[in-house]
Amino acid sequence: MQYLQWIIKGMAMGAADVVPGVSGGTLAFILGIYQRLLAAISQFNLTAVRLLVRGQFKSLWQYVDGTFLLCLFSGILLSIFALAGVISYFLHYRPVPLWALFTGLILAALPQLCRSISWSKLRLLLCLLGVIFAVGISLLTPSELQPAIWMYFFAGAIAICAMILPGISGSFILLILGMYSHVLAAVTNLKVSVLALFIAGCIFGLLSFSRLLNWLLAKYHDASLAFLIGIVIGALYRIWPWQWQSKLYLPWTYPSATGDTDMLLAGICAVAGVMIMVLLLNLERWLGKPAVSDIKQHLD
Structure with a gap:
């Protein structure tokens, strides 16, 4: 059941990573697996290389927390490839309900984070x-x-740093770089050579940036968490669904200002986001594992 939890949490991270403005790192942080993820990624070092060269594959697998990473990244990839088309549709044609869903997710988790x-x-x-x-x-x-081929590597290295930082969306960084539509097209059309270059950039950025974050959490735990919680709260500005021409509205005042007709669906999606987060936060208890009293216990 533990493996199933990791896969489900990976799927939640993957869904968040596809949406510009939402970070998979935010979901990892909220779901209590953030520091374990950073620690596992940071283990890909010279010691891991020596274990690989010596053929000590079992020791290597345990050293890098291989089962945890395999389950998590399997869920991420499954979610990205399964949901890329659906999320692209909602981003273009029904963005308010999509943003409402992710806003509900984050708002439901903030009390536990704090x-x-x-x-x-x-x-x-x-x-x-x-x-x-x-x-x-x-x-x-x-x-x-219009990107040159080498820019996919650069974009992957920069975006992955944002993806593992709570509150900063890797997809939004790709938008700022002008690469989001090109990378999404490569995923949708399975352009293997382009995706390979992008993934190589992601691996390079991931191995570099994760070490810094892991060190900060180890040395300055609560201070780092306070800053990260602030980033999660600040991210709500980017994904708040009820905004028009850079002005934020309350849900019940938004229709009169914009004439939007998606308010009922947006409200349903916001409630669904809250319910999904409650399910995710209670996976351990509901799947038979002992409940963890708070996120800090996950991270310590």
Whole structure:
């Protein structure tokens, strides 16, 4: 059952990664697997290479937490390939319900996130800085270009850093770089050579950036979590569904300002997002594993 939980959580991360403005790292952080993921990725080092060269495959698998990574990334890839077409449709034709779903997911998790650390004035300040950082990233203007082939590697390396940072969407970074539509087209059309180059860039960026984040969480645990919680809160600015021409609205005032007819569906999706997050947060208990009292216990 533990393996099934990891696959399901990976699927949640994959679905988030496809949407510009939502981060798979946010879901990993919320679901209590963030530091374990960073620690496992950071284990791909010289020691791992030596174990590989010596043929100690069992020791290597245990050293890099292979079963956890295999289940998680299987879920991520399954979700990306299964949902890329559906999410592309909603992004183009019904964006408000899609954003409402992810807003519901994050809002449902915020109380548990905020209970995961002991707050102080310094940590509140770091949380505020995290909010400002996330909003600042959200205000950047997306661009579009015709990429050279080498740019897929560069885009993968940059985007993956954002994907594992809660609140900062790798897909949105691809939008800013002008690469989002090209990468999504490569996934949809299975352009193997382009995807291979993009994945190589992702691996390079992932192995580099994960070490920094893992070190920060090990040395400055609660301070780092406070900043990350701020980033998650700030990300709501980017994905808030009820906004028009850079102005945010309350759900019940949005129709009068825009004439939008998707309000009922958006409300249903927001409630569905809350329910999905409750299910995800209670996977351990409902699938027969002992419940974990809070996220901090997952990370310690």
